[in-house]
Amino acid sequence: MNLAIIYTSVTGNTKELAAILGGFIKGFGVDVQMFSIEEFPLRQLGQYDAVVIGTYTWGNGEIPEEMLPLYWAFENQETETIVTGVFGTGDQFYPHFCGAVDKFRDMLYVQSELAVTLKIELTPQLQDLKRCRKFAEIVVSRLRQNCPAGMDKIS
Template identity: 35%
Template sequence: MTNLILVFASMTGNTEEIAQLVGKGVKEAGVNLTIRELPAGEPKELEQYDGILLGSYTYGDGELADEFLDFYDDMDGLNLDGKMAAVFGSGDTAYEQFCVAVDILTEKLQELGATIVQEGLKIELSPEDEELCINFGKSFAEKVKEVKAII
């Protein structure tokens, strides 16, 4: 069975709503899913899963969510070779840097050896298009299942 982990941080509830919809898509694909809302969860846990989904809001003018800072720093040294990953997040276009947390987390996952299998999902504030979020999760889960079946 394919096992995925979804780790997210949410301050206003927007990213939590996205995470729930992404999770719904993963489950529709028939994949096991573990969800951790920060500060719960340890980075080392990421190594135990076939696929990794990270979600964060972007704070202010392009900063990673406060709840993600320790987790992000503690990811150093992980070996994510062979892991597939994708990132989602919420942001506000009123700021010059829109949804930069998605880019920051994507780069970190790549540095640690993970393969990014789909472009990050960037949502303005809260998800108006629920299907977009559901399909993001479902598509990710299908890609991980497909690769796992080949191995």
């Protein structure tokens, strides 16, 4: 089973959240490859069993520009069997809190096996950890349903 976390972050909030979620996913026994969006080879999207996307929100509830090629890749490549999750940080001050998460969610629901979404206010806090762990648990459990051959053996 191979899982990629692909994130974008300007001031560090979403990167921090990506690291927390990556840690929980690893804790559930799944290898995680972590990429900033600039590092991720879009042509290899279809090689992943699971892709977890992390994004902040820009403008008026918009997806940041650097994430659009990834959004289009899901629309244009064969991604229907990829298990996905989308998380983001945002600011409740804005009318469309984490609007980019909602936009990715609507697309991923159609183009992939969307398992779960998560929205966090700015920097992740201690009280957010329970939701972060739950997000990781749901992604891993959906991945194991989809890839039974790749399941870890519990002795």
